[in-house]
Amino acid sequence: MTRTSLDKSRIRFLLLEGIHPSAVELLHAQGYTQVEALSGALPEEELKAKIADVHFLGIRSRTQLTASVFEAANKLVAVGAFCIGTNQIDLLAASAHGVAVFNAPYSNTRSVAELVLGESILLLRGVPGKSAAAHRGQWLKTADNAFEIRGKVLGIVGYGSIGAQLSVLAEALGMQVLFHDVVTKLPLGNARQVRDLEELLSASDIVSLHVPELPSTQWMIGARQIAAMKPGAILINASRGTVVEIDALAAALKEGRLLGAAVDVFPVEPRTNKDEFVSPLRGLDNVILTPHIGGSTMEAQANIGLEVAQKLVKYSDNGTTTTSVNFPEAALPAHPGQHRLLHVHRNVPGVMSEINKVFAEAGTNICAQYLQTRGDLGYVVTDIEAASSERALEKLAQVPGTIRSRVLF
Numbered sequence: 001m002t003r004t005s006l007d008k009s010r011i012r013f014l015l016l017e018g019i020h021p022s023a024v025e026l027l028h029a030q031g032y033t034q035v036e037a038l039s040g041a042l043p044e045e046e047l048k049a050k051i052a053d054v055h056f057l058g059i060r061s062r063t064q065l066t067a068s069v070f071e072a073a074n075k076l077v078a079v080g081a082f083c084i085g086t087n088q089i090d091l092l093a094a095s096a097h098g099v100a101v102f103n104a105p106y107s108n109t110r111s112v113a114e115l116v117l118g119e120s121i122l123l124l125r126g127v128p129g130k131s132a133a134a135h136r137g138q139w140l141k142t143a144d145n146a147f148e149i150r151g152k153v154l155g156i157v158g159y160g161s162i163g164a165q166l167s168v169l170a171e172a173l174g175m176q177v178l179f180h181d182v183v184t185k186l187p188l189g190n191a192r193q194v195r196d197l198e199e200l201l202s203a204s205d206i207v208s209l210h211v212p213e214l215p216s217t218q219w220m221i222g223a224r225q226i227a228a229m230k231p232g233a234i235l236i237n238a239s240r241g242t243v244v245e246i247d248a249l250a251a252a253l254k255e256g257r258l259l260g261a262a263v264d265v266f267p268v269e270p271r272t273n274k275d276e277f278v279s280p281l282r283g284l285d286n287v288i289l290t291p292h293i294g295g296s297t298m299e300a301q302a303n304i305g306l307e308v309a310q311k312l313v314k315y316s317d318n319g320t321t322t323t324s325v326n327f328p329e330a331a332l333p334a335h336p337g338q339h340r341l342l343h344v345h346r347n348v349p350g351v352m353s354e355i356n357k358v359f360a361e362a363g364t365n366i367c368a369q370y371l372q373t374r375g376d377l378g379y380v381v382t383d384i385e386a387a388s389s390e391r392a393l394e395k396l397a398q399v400p401g402t403i404r405s406r407v408l409f
Ligand SMILES: NC(=O)C1=CN([C@@H]2O[C@H](COP(=O)(O)OP(=O)(O)OC[C@H]3O[C@@H](n4cnc5c(N)ncnc54)[C@H](O)[C@@H]3O)[C@@H](O)[C@H]2O)C=CC1
Pocket: 084, 085, 105, 108, 109, 112, 157, 158, 159, 160, 161, 162, 163, 180, 181, 182, 183, 210, 211, 212, 213, 214, 216, 217, 238, 239, 240, 264, 265, 292, 293, 294, 295, 296
């Protein structure tokens, strides 16, 4: 697939799921005027119809980018996930179509950690139940089952950016922190990495989950793991809905085995704010239910809007792919006066020599060349004199193994 350089005014951006206006402002300021921003996610067929004309797509956690969506996205150059998780994107399909994917790996970390800490305090005091009762006219003034957070044991599953941030905040409130991670991690403060998940579950007053959605994390907290938790403990899930078996959690809460829970993410989430939220946890007073808003603060969203839009602009303007989640990473300098050829190919032996044969046979003088590979993908960027770029691009597209090529003026 070959693309010649488009005038910025012809490059189309589609931003879904209420991405913060800071993204649109940045794109406009960088000369990209064709930006359509919608508030919700689109069903697959609608998305496929709409995406056919789109060069850059912005999504959050709701939009499912399947292989079939990528098939329909002929013009798509890059996807911006305006969030941390990229499990909603078929990254192999994106790579196979030469589509670069970017995200914002840290911008909402603090927001999630703060929410979890706030929920921990409220649940230890039984506030959700007492508040719900007060709304019904009941006055539940009692200290029964109400506890301070100081001295309690917080068990963090997944000690990455969010888990580690939570650990620091929790210690500041006097909690003891244990964590379980598949990787050996530097414990912050007095936190301690435990041997396995079972040890963490049996020792913690509050268990908070911060793992990515992976085959290995799917349903990692089920009936057996909940039974291994301390009686009267609290479970918090602000990671992904596939990490906890929701029926097992509902059963434990109804039986009173757990003191409470806070759940922000669900196996099935409404696509828009107008769709009904259905869950076996509805109606349980000792459960805080939130609509996947762990990262939804004005601060985080404004920063994410800028960060991801900036990454898309850099890739569009000069081919830089730094921090891409699926592409070889290349930080490229400006290319004044030269044309820049971007070539995405299958990383198999011989492609580079074929590419350079194209330039040699055409007598093209190469001003600069950069190559990076990542797994099955190769990304080579060649700066050449402007006069020969059109012919070179045509020839490059015929190199066996080519996935996509593009020229930047
Ligand atoms: N509720 C919300 O709005 C938000 C949810 N998230 C979710 O939180 C997840 C975590 O975010 P970050 O901390 O930034 O990710 P991260 O990648 O920095 O940390 C994840 C940690 O989990 C560990 N891990 C992976 N598999 C594991 C397993 N089977 N058992 C134990 N540990 C395991 C990793 O080694 C890593 O240390 C994201 O992937 C995303 O799904 C992120 C932001 C907002």
